[in-house]
Amino acid sequence: MAELQFREALKHAIDEEMGRDERVFIMGEEVAEYNGAYKVTEGLLDKYGFKRVIDTPISELGFAGLGVGAAMRGLRPIVEFMTFNFAVLAADQIINHATKVKYMTGGQIDCPIVFRGPNASAGQLGATHSVAYDSMYAHFPGLKVIYPSEPGDAKGLLKAAIRDDNPVIFMESEQMYGMKGEVSDAEDFIIPIGKGKIKREGSDVTLVAHGKMYHLAVQAANQLAKDGIECEIIDPRTVKPLDLPLIIESIKKTNRCVLIDEAHPFGGLAAEVGFLIQREAFDYLDAPVQRVCLPDVNAPFSKKLFDAWFPSPKQVIDAVNQVTYRT
């Protein structure tokens, strides 16, 4: 095990995959000479040269589509978006092309491509730089969506994503890049896409949280433990495919569930998982499932409003109190 920052874990994954497969290359804004807007690609230009570490103009639609084309012709692009807020400009290529080309051509053409970059809010960056897009992408058939919370998961899953023969959305967070965590140094450490993980065992309530929200769940669970409430935390790690059996098994044990999701409430992961739980574990529930997510409002700039907007550990604790009838 090595202790690595999130960004280092990502870099190691990219580095190892570029090392083992000539077809893998990375492109995006400021990824090469600037060493990455968030330093994920630091040093890769020196190691792999200008052919495989490529700076792009601010042309998200263009370079995402170029990536799709390169993937259709057998290369394995990693397309970095400076944030997923800017990938909206490339939505046509991701949604209308990458996800559909194999199907439309009756299986003739593969599109092995990874679109990656930071997702969701990162403090006071205002309405256009703060959206969580994981649930939106999960809506579309043909995409796998990964949003890990810890460096170890990030490395194993990014390697899996790069080797996957399908388009994969891989999401990170500006606010997690500096976070440290244990990363396996097993040779070729791969985490299969679609496998969640029980990150804390507990018997009183199940918390489901991924990405940045996982850390919120941990804070709440630590607080609640002082009060004698033991939370089980499940990090799905991949939004789609979703490891539903893991969640259901936990609920069969705890009979209560709070979902924590950094998306707006309508049609987000929390909504989906909530539905699935009632379908698969209705008889096991001792209380209605609750969720903590963003309000149905754009991100405000002002610190005070931002703090009111962003999910807090207190909201998680309140929701746990509600499902355990402690209020």
Place this chain on the structure above:
Amino acid sequence: MAKKKKEEIRFAPTGIGDVNEGAVQKGVDLPDATEKTHKDLGLSEEQLLAMYEQMYLQRRFEERSMQQYQKGKFGGFLHLYIGQEAISTGTTFALDDEDDIITAYRDHGWGLCRGISAKEGMAELFGKATGSSRGKGGSMHFANAKKKFWGGYGIVGGHIPINAGFAFANKYNANGNISTCFFGDGAVDQGALHETLNLAQLWKLPAVFVVENNGYSMGTAAARHTVAQIVDRAKGYDMKSAVINGMDVFSVYEKMKEIADDVRENSEPWFVEIRTYRYRGHSMSDPQKYRTKEELEEYKTIDPIQRLKTYMLDNELTNEDQLKEIEDKVEQEVLDAVEFADESPFPEEKELYEDMFAEDDPYFHV
């Protein structure tokens, strides 16, 4: 015979550390400044002093805001316009007050030009209720709709089609106004620009699209992210175009006035490249390894504010005392703004739910 070694395959042009080209790519080449005097341009001495005051205000406002940022008074992005003030100032003096302006996130100078007070601006940076956007937008989203400053926008290139919409509305309403849009050299690479230029030319929209080419898109020199001369994009759309020296407020004023008159008269769009330089980093966390100190210093020797000052003094249109008075006044205005921002209240929590919909009591999904 030994095989010739294959050249390394490259895609993006290289800049930093390019062994063939020398150290660092140069940002931009400036065109000559106008030789016209203020009288030739029809500018009065009062107007020159007003221009000076406006540019100096923008400069000091941003220098102070940087200090406040470093003190931790507010967070988020802070993109400074320092070095580019002649563009906002020359343009607003050249336009009618009823003409539209829209810009990108480097927007403080534009806001100050179009009636946002230093107080309201600083309070917005601080995220206070008294800010120009009630603390909802912050640095990137200054706006003053009453004065036809339609705001700063954070998605590169996103506001370019919107300017065509302003021009469309002006033509639709036959009100004689024109709309102007400002964006960086980086935005030239967005598809939005190209779709918009075609539409604007096809529909003869009274719009001006202006690239503030400051030589860099974040850490990428213009020559590394875009081909040919930016201004030549206009040719492909059969659009009128111009290149302007953005370090000289007279040059900006002269040409933008000419362009505004032409657009108003003929209802035809223009594509304009104003070359300039940003003195500070892209935002607050930028190590700036992509350019040389020498290049930055070179531009500081042709500083637009200093240039106007020298012109006025050389031509005895003012004196050191009068300028000092203006500078002191501005300095106080900015200090008062900092105090005002600091002491202003944050928005109330209920304001989180305000400004989302037109209705007073809208539906929110929970």
